[in-house]
Amino acid sequence: MILAEELSGAYGERRVVESLSFSVERGEIYGVIGPNGSGKTTLIRLLSRYMPPRSGAVVMDGRRLGEYTLNALARKVAVVPQETVVEFSFTAYDIAAMGRTPYVNRLRFEDREDARVVEESMRATDTWELRGRFFNTLSGGEAQRVVIARCLAQKCEVMMLDEPTAHLDLKYQSGIFSLLRRLRDTGGITIVATTHDLNLASLYCDRLLLLNGGRKEVEGAPREVITAERIEKVYGAECMVFFDESRGIPVVYPKVQKPEGKEEKR
Amino acid sequence: MRRTPTRSMIPPLLLLILLAALTVLSLCIGPVDIGAGAGAGKPWRGFHVADPRRVAEMLVRSRPADGSDTREVILFELRLPRVITGILVGGCLATAGAIFQGLLRNPLADPFILGVSSGAALGVTLGTLLSLPLVLGPSAVPLLAAAGALAAMNLVYHLSKVGVRLSIYNLIISGVIVNAVGSALIMFLVSLMTRELHGALFWLMGRLDTTTIGMNRALGIVAAAVFAGVMWYSRDLNALVLGEEDAFHLGVNVEWVKRFMFFAASVLTGCAVAGGGIVGFVGLIVPHGARALVGPDHRFVFPAAALMGAALLVAADIGARTLVSPAEIPVGVITALLGGPFFLVLLKRKSRWM
Numbered sequence: 001m002i003l004a005e006e007l008s009g010a011y012g013e014r015r016v017v018e019s020l021s022f023s024v025e026r027g028e029i030y031g032v033i034g035p036n037g038s039g040k041t042t043l044i045r046l047l048s049r050y051m052p053p054r055s056g057a058v059v060m061d062g063r064r065l066g067e068y069t070l071n072a073l074a075r076k077v078a079v080v081p082q083e084t085v086v087e088f089s090f091t092a093y094d095i096a097a098m099g100r101t102p103y104v105n106r107l108r109f110e111d112r113e114d115a116r117v118v119e120e121s122m123r124a125t126d127t128w129e130l131r132g133r134f135f136n137t138l139s140g141g142e143a144q145r146v147v148i149a150r151c152l153a154q155k156c157e158v159m160m161l162d163e164p165t166a167h168l169d170l171k172y173q174s175g176i177f178s179l180l181r182r183l184r185d186t187g188g189i190t191i192v193a194t195t196h197d198l199n200l201a202s203l204y205c206d207r208l209l210l211l212n213g214g215r216k217e218v219e220g221a222p223r224e225v226i227t228a229e230r231i232e233k234v235y236g237a238e239c240m241v242f243f244d245e246s247r248g249i250p251v252v253y254p255k256v257q258k259p260e261g262k263e264e265k266r
Numbered sequence: 267m268r269r270t271p272t273r274s275m276i277p278p279l280l281l282l283i284l285l286a287a288l289t290v291l292s293l294c295i296g297p298v299d300i301g302a303g304a305g306a307g308k309p310w311r312g313f314h315v316a317d318p319r320r321v322a323e324m325l326v327r328s329r330p331a332d333g334s335d336t337r338e339v340i341l342f343e344l345r346l347p348r349v350i351t352g353i354l355v356g357g358c359l360a361t362a363g364a365i366f367q368g369l370l371r372n373p374l375a376d377p378f379i380l381g382v383s384s385g386a387a388l389g390v391t392l393g394t395l396l397s398l399p400l401v402l403g404p405s406a407v408p409l410l411a412a413a414g415a416l417a418a419m420n421l422v423y424h425l426s427k428v429g430v431r432l433s434i435y436n437l438i439i440s441g442v443i444v445n446a447v448g449s450a451l452i453m454f455l456v457s458l459m460t461r462e463l464h465g466a467l468f469w470l471m472g473r474l475d476t477t478t479i480g481m482n483r484a485l486g487i488v489a490a491a492v493f494a495g496v497m498w499y500s501r502d503l504n505a506l507v508l509g510e511e512d513a514f515h516l517g518v519n520v521e522w523v524k525r526f527m528f529f530a531a532s533v534l535t536g537c538a539v540a541g542g543g544i545v546g547f548v549g550l551i552v553p554h555g556a557r558a559l560v561g562p563d564h565r566f567v568f569p570a571a572a573l574m575g576a577a578l579l580v581a582a583d584i585g586a587r588t589l590v591s592p593a594e595i596p597v598g599v600i601t602a603l604l605g606g607p608f609f610l611v612l613l614k615r616k617s618r619w620m
Contacts, residue, residue, distance in 0.1 A: 074517030
């Protein structure tokens with residue numbers, strides 16, 4: 001579905017992603033993990049064409065990203081940013097309906113078919129009840145689900161999410177990923193998500209790409225990628241990795257660090 | 267909720283009726299009773315309100331050939347061009363304000379606050395000093411204003427850019443500075459002039475009585491063309507309100523739409539300044555009113571704002587002509603008196619937006 005070939009991205013002279021090659025299969029949940037500054041956000045920007053690559057290419061369904069028109073790409077790929085801030089009083093419905101932008105003719109307004117798609121998308125993300133609320137009054141988890149509804153309204157084949165759970169508490173974190181898995185299972189949507197929560201990645205992703213300083217450290221199933229040795233090397237933090245036999249996935253704990261050079265008070 | 271176009275037609279229709287009523291009132295009101303025959307009644311506080319039916323009749327009969335009838339001359343040469351200028355200036359300013367607020371994602375943006383009006387006025391003053399309107403004809407005035415507006419907009423934009431992001435603080439501060447420097451330069455240039463001095467100074471405060479029919483025609487054509495373009499991209503601006511990255515992923519050609527919208531807002535500001543000088547705060551207040559009426563969707567905000575801005579300016583002009591009649595207040599004074607407090611309330615209430 002998506003093929004990255006020797007992909008590099010840079011801001012000015014600063015290279016953030018360095019000759020990455022990997023592929024994402026149709027219908028899988030592909031997780032991108034790595035410490036802060038390892039190039040996760042940049043990778044999403046490269047994969048979604050927001051940022052032109054310095055070298056290399058992204059191929060989607062046999063065509064380079066640059067060969068798609070912006071509109072055609074918007075019908076195929078939808079992106080959920082870390083956070084969506086809206087200054088004006090758009091309702092949740094308005095925001096979800098913006099997903100129809102690539103489909104609606106400029107001289108027409110949204111018709112019944114568009115309204116049907118928007119309703120369907122909002123129901124699929126459990127946001128239909130929120131439709132009349134102002135978007136900027138929604139909680140982080142609600143807002144994130146509305147944005148996912150917007151992506152569904154785009155009728156996308158691939159959904160890319162940049163740290164979708166970064167600002168959410170535990171309940172919403174797993175809620176978002178469960179929702180993504182459900183969308184994959186029912187709609188066949190391919191999902192590429194970055195996260196720095198290793199356990200969520202391990203729990204929900206089919207395959208993981210571990211980035212280290214913009215380069216590929218390793219790619220594979222969670223059990224192959226997440227090992228104590230590798231996490232320590234990439235993250236520079238000591239940790240313990242257990243294996244959850246019931247689910248067949250690894251679980252990461254940070255090691256509790258003893259304060260150094262401090263004497264105990266008496 | 268999904269809005270049906272038919273239901274959304276109602277607020278603009280009401281605004282249109284309001285604008286029409288204010289236009290008729292503006293045509294009827296003044297120190298001369300243009301409706302009555304000779305020996306009209308006494309003026310009330312220095313002005314008459316003519317019978318609208320008589321005025322309508324005169325309008326339908328269209329222009330007099332000889333100009334022997336003073337009342338017709340007043341209607342066709344003074345009041346009609348003036349009210350049309352008011353409609354154009356108000357509509358342009360409100361639309362420009364709505365564009366700036368949407369584009370900058372900031373409810374405090376306005377052509378006046380951003381210094382764009384000042385730039386336009388400076389452009390016209392500079393051109394006047396070089397006698398360009400005399401050489402190139404009166405249509406040079408809107409061109410000079412648009413050029414000045416674009417230059418000021420570019421300056422403010424680049425001053426407030428921090429890396430790739432646009433800082434809202436910097437934007438407002440740069441606007442204030444460009445405004446101040448622009449005004450100072452205008453004063454300097456005006457002091458170099460001799461004969462135009464008085465007119466130029468008064469024009470800067472925002473006046474609607476200095477334009478001509480030819481100017482109105484030029485402004486109307488440019489404004490209508492630009493407004494059509496603005497409507498064409500209004501949907502894209504909705505997506506831009508979510509942020510540039512989001513808009514890109516919705517298939518919007520972000521750079522192009524941004525450029526066009528900045529250009530359109532600057533040209534509309536130029537038109538407004540060419541027509542009526544610096545009339546502040548219309549572009550600030552009106553978009554808020556429009557959004558309160560039709561919601562934040564720019565496909566509805568722009569028409570509503572244009573009509574509301576036109577109505578506001580025609581109303582302010584009626585006030586400017588009648589409050590101290592037979593003398594006149596520059597209409598910019600009225601809008602500033604309305605808009606200044608509004609800005610402060612907004613700043614206080616919405617400070618979390620900064």
